[in-house]
Amino acid sequence: MRIAVVGTGLIGSSLGLAWRAAGHTVSGCDNDARALEAALARGAFDRAVTLNEARGADALVLAVPLDVTCALLAQLRDDGQSNPAVMLDVASLQEPVLQAAAGLPGFVATHPMAGREGNGAAAADAAIFRDQSWIYEPGDGAAQATVLGLIAQTGAVPIPLPAALHDRAVALTSHVPQLLAIALAHCVRRHADEEGVRSVVGPGLAGALRLARARWTMWGPLIAAERARDAELLEELAAELGALANLLRQGELASARAAFEDAAPAVADIFRYAKGNQGGQDSR
Amino acid sequence: MRIAVVGTGLIGSSLGLAWRAAGHTVSGCDNDARALEAALARGAFDRAVTLNEARGADALVLAVPLDVTCALLAQLRDDGQSNPAVMLDVASLQEPVLQAAAGLPGFVATHPMAGREGNGAAAADAAIFRDQSWIYEPGDGAAQATVLGLIAQTGAVPIPLPAALHDRAVALTSHVPQLLAIALAHCVRRHADEEGVRSVVGPGLAGALRLARARWTMWGPLIAAERARDAELLEELAAELGALANLLRQGELASARAAFEDAAPAVADIFRYAKGNQGGQDSR
Numbered sequence: 001m002r003i004a005v006v007g008t009g010l011i012g013s014s015l016g017l018a019w020r021a022a023g024h025t026v027s028g029c030d031n032d033a034r035a036l037e038a039a040l041a042r043g044a045f046d047r048a049v050t051l052n053e054a055r056g057a058d059a060l061v062l063a064v065p066l067d068v069t070c071a072l073l074a075q076l077r078d079d080g081q082s083n084p085a086v087m088l089d090v091a092s093l094q095e096p097v098l099q100a101a102a103g104l105p106g107f108v109a110t111h112p113m114a115g116r117e118g119n120g121a122a123a124a125d126a127a128i129f130r131d132q133s134w135i136y137e138p139g140d141g142a143a144q145a146t147v148l149g150l151i152a153q154t155g156a157v158p159i160p161l162p163a164a165l166h167d168r169a170v171a172l173t174s175h176v177p178q179l180l181a182i183a184l185a186h187c188v189r190r191h192a193d194e195e196g197v198r199s200v201v202g203p204g205l206a207g208a209l210r211l212a213r214a215r216w217t218m219w220g221p222l223i224a225a226e227r228a229r230d231a232e233l234l235e236e237l238a239a240e241l242g243a244l245a246n247l248l249r250q251g252e253l254a255s256a257r258a259a260f261e262d263a264a265p266a267v268a269d270i271f272r273y274a275k276g277n278q279g280g281q282d283s284r
Numbered sequence: 285m286r287i288a289v290v291g292t293g294l295i296g297s298s299l300g301l302a303w304r305a306a307g308h309t310v311s312g313c314d315n316d317a318r319a320l321e322a323a324l325a326r327g328a329f330d331r332a333v334t335l336n337e338a339r340g341a342d343a344l345v346l347a348v349p350l351d352v353t354c355a356l357l358a359q360l361r362d363d364g365q366s367n368p369a370v371m372l373d374v375a376s377l378q379e380p381v382l383q384a385a386a387g388l389p390g391f392v393a394t395h396p397m398a399g400r401e402g403n404g405a406a407a408a409d410a411a412i413f414r415d416q417s418w419i420y421e422p423g424d425g426a427a428q429a430t431v432l433g434l435i436a437q438t439g440a441v442p443i444p445l446p447a448a449l450h451d452r453a454v455a456l457t458s459h460v461p462q463l464l465a466i467a468l469a470h471c472v473r474r475h476a477d478e479e480g481v482r483s484v485v486g487p488g489l490a491g492a493l494r495l496a497r498a499r500w501t502m503w504g505p506l507i508a509a510e511r512a513r514d515a516e517l518l519e520e521l522a523a524e525l526g527a528l529a530n531l532l533r534q535g536e537l538a539s540a541r542a543a544f545e546d547a548a549p550a551v552a553d554i555f556r557y558a559k560g561n562q563g564g565q566d567s568r
Binding site: 111113114115116128132133135159161162165166168169170172173174176177178179180181182183184185186187188189190191192194195196197198199200201202203204205206207208209210211212213214216219220223224227228230231232233234235236237238239240241242244245246248249251253256257259260261262263264266267269270271272 | 416449460464465466472475482484488489497500507512517518519526529530532533535540547548555
């Protein structure tokens with residue numbers, strides 16, 4: 001199949017690698033000439049194409065931030081030119097995407113639960129999709145079967161989930177950890193010049209701050225779209241932290257111990273159905 | 285050198301591997317027969333010894349939880365039997381350890397900033413110390429030079445830091461991320477049965493929850509000892525989250541963007557002097 005991917009960042013380039021490995025011809029399209037060049041150098045794509053050329057492929061994949069995804073979908077629907085029979089996006093929210101794509105035949109909204117350290121094609125890796133959930137908006141269009149096949153070829157597990165449920169759930173599982181890392185970064189930064197702090201940064205802190213280097217370009221539109229739910233969950237977590245702080249202040253160590261010991265089974269439970277994501281633990 | 289390690293968990297066994305690789309003869313001691321057996325099976329030690337036999341080594345290393353470390357130090361000092369010329373601990377707080385060891389010649393309080401996923405000897409890895417900070421209480425004892433040599437042989441970077449500064453700093457860099465993962469686990473668990481949540485758990489959440497499987501056996505005494513400072517910092521982080529929530533609620537996205545974009549340089553700054561811990565980022 002001839003697949004065109006618009007957006008040659010980490011996800012777009014990782015998809016290029018995965019689908020090329022599966023035998024497809026994959027072209028890459030990007031406004032950012034340097035990003036495109038890096039993706040070609042990484043071997044993520046067979047060749048570079050313009051958006052118009054991309055629209056001549058068998059399948060068109062939008063791997064760009066949410067706001068760009070929505071703008072492109074409106075363009076594809078409204079500019080009167082012809083489009084591939086199969087189109088999908090990989091943005092991390094589905095309601096805004098479905099709204100922007102309303103009336104565009106052949107489009108399936110999807111979201112691979114995949115990522116890794118690093119940005120751009122340099123960090124691309126075909127393996128990031130393996131055994132991960134790849135959510136799609138269930139529908140009955142003929143394009144859906146093709147999309148499910150493409151998902152399966154990356155090693156991901158396609159999971160149907162209606163947009164409203166998806167978007168509410170990712171606020172919890174994706175936006176909250178992201179915003180938490182940002183808040184922690186500021187909290188640690190505020191104390192970073194105190195003597196000794198920089199000497200005692202270890203792998204635990206590094207892991208907790210891993211997400212704090214993510215890009216606003218990608219995250220801004222997502223957070224803007226879900227800001228009410230995100231705020232609600234952050235407040236809930238703030239209350240949880242306050243309660244834990246209070247246990248410590250009061251010396252209620254039996255309760256602190258219970259909170260601690262209940263966490264491991266909670267994590268195991270949360271990841272019960274996830275194949276690739278068993279959260280490990282760290283001894284310090 | 286003949287080294288004896290008391291405690292054959294993740295850190296003790298990783299030390300056994302590292303020092304055996306450096307040419308030392310390393311024996312392991314553990315009350316838990318299964319843990320000891322696993323460590324020998326892992327190749328972490330040349331042989332198993334009793335505590336009394338361990339005290340006949342050239343260097344004695346305590347790699348047990350803080351409360352056990354303190355109890356052992358009091359025993360070593362007070363029971364009238366002879367001890368090695370060089371002793372060190374690897375517990376994560378230094379003031380309680382120094383207090384327990386007061387008057388015990390040859391003892392150096394230390395803390396390697398090392399860890400990894402998993403528990404016990406099965407997860408042991410000689411490489412976890414490489415390029416990490418290894419804090420020690422500066423002193424002028426003859427034992428210190430030997431301890432610095434042993435630290436260097438693991439690939440870690442010895443860093444002198446007085447106990448009070450160390451303990452205050454690790455509350456921030458180690459206890460806070462740990463307690464945060466516990467709080468997040470409970471927050472996510474509370475929503476885990478909502479439709480779709482388990483389908484959208486990805487690598488970002490898994491990373492944020494990685495520490496939540498740590499053991500109270502190790503953490504309880506640390507948190508108990510630093511509970512006032514831990515509580516203070518958790519409240520500070522709760523306030524940070526509340527402020528971020530408020531920005532989102534008010535739609536102050538320019539400020540949210542600034543918080544986001546300031547985080548990456550803050551993380552880079554925090555890890556400026558750390559060799560092995562550059563916090564990466566994840567695109568989703």
